[in-house]
Amino acid sequence: MKNAYVEINNLSFARKERAIYENVSLKIPRGKITAVMGPSGTGKTTLLRLIAAQLHPDKGSVLVDGVDIHKANRSALYETRKKIGMLFQSGALFSDMSVYENVAFPLEEHTDLSEDIIKDIVLMKLQSVGLRGAIGLMPSELSGGMARRVALARAIALDPELVLYDEPFAGQDPISKGVLVELIQKLNKAVGITSVLVSHDVEESLSISDHVCILSGGSVVAQGSPEEIKASNDERVVQFLNGQADGPVPFHFPSGSFQSDLMGDSN
Numbered sequence: 001m002k003n004a005y006v007e008i009n010n011l012s013f014a015r016k017e018r019a020i021y022e023n024v025s026l027k028i029p030r031g032k033i034t035a036v037m038g039p040s041g042t043g044k045t046t047l048l049r050l051i052a053a054q055l056h057p058d059k060g061s062v063l064v065d066g067v068d069i070h071k072a073n074r075s076a077l078y079e080t081r082k083k084i085g086m087l088f089q090s091g092a093l094f095s096d097m098s099v100y101e102n103v104a105f106p107l108e109e110h111t112d113l114s115e116d117i118i119k120d121i122v123l124m125k126l127q128s129v130g131l132r133g134a135i136g137l138m139p140s141e142l143s144g145g146m147a148r149r150v151a152l153a154r155a156i157a158l159d160p161e162l163v164l165y166d167e168p169f170a171g172q173d174p175i176s177k178g179v180l181v182e183l184i185q186k187l188n189k190a191v192g193i194t195s196v197l198v199s200h201d202v203e204e205s206l207s208i209s210d211h212v213c214i215l216s217g218g219s220v221v222a223q224g225s226p227e228e229i230k231a232s233n234d235e236r237v238v239q240f241l242n243g244q245a246d247g248p249v250p251f252h253f254p255s256g257s258f259q260s261d262l263m264g265d266s267n
């Protein structure tokens, strides 16, 4: 792939001695939608955090638009981070700020724009997620799905070049899900944003992505176009796409024997 926006080289990352990634290399194509899928607990959110420089690899490098973000100096890191919009599961809204203030926050932090222009941008971003009417509400007055869409409006407030979406469809009704799918595609087609989408929604992910990457057991088990992935003979891919509990991908988090846990042997 010649034109990658994110390039991950020989990345290793462990949590409490448990390897999450071992020597993984992966490219995210520029201006495309890449879906990252894989079993629960495999490290998809961790991958997004490594790309956003919220976590640091034990080995290897992550280049974002050519910048090695784990080696970059403060100002280069700051500039690169401004180009990244994040919609993370834990990325809650500031509860003591209104919807307007939440979406305006990155604009006030990172730009010198006037209050009038900021207001227009906030209205535009809320309009694009279908929530212009919620501008005066507090987060406690929003449903979970609405809060997620406000968080998306905030994530795209600075017109990022790369947007990392962690489970954007979780908790969305079919209409809001449709709005989000359209928005992700629109951002990609109209403005050329590079998108990385982590989702358990196999159908939705395959239908909107240009590139798919399936992770399992600390490595990339398959990548390619949605058509190539659907045609894959790799048994781990087939098991994952078909949602089968039995197969080479374990369903359980690594553990000792069930019997000894029940007998109270484990600590």
Ligand SMILES: Nc1ncnc2c1ncn2[C@@H]1O[C@H](COP(=O)(O)OP(=O)(O)OP(=O)(O)O)[C@@H](O)[C@H]1O
Pocket (backbone or CB within 6 Å): 015, 016, 020, 038, 039, 040, 041, 042, 043, 044, 045, 046, 047
């Ligand atoms: N703060 C943490 N401290 C220790 N281990 C963690 C921490 N966060 C995540 N992990 C572990 O890292 C592994 C990968 O977690 P991650 O959230 O990246 O998985 P995931 O693929 O996004 O899962 P899911 O699809 O269920 O959201 C898991 O085994 C998890 O237990």
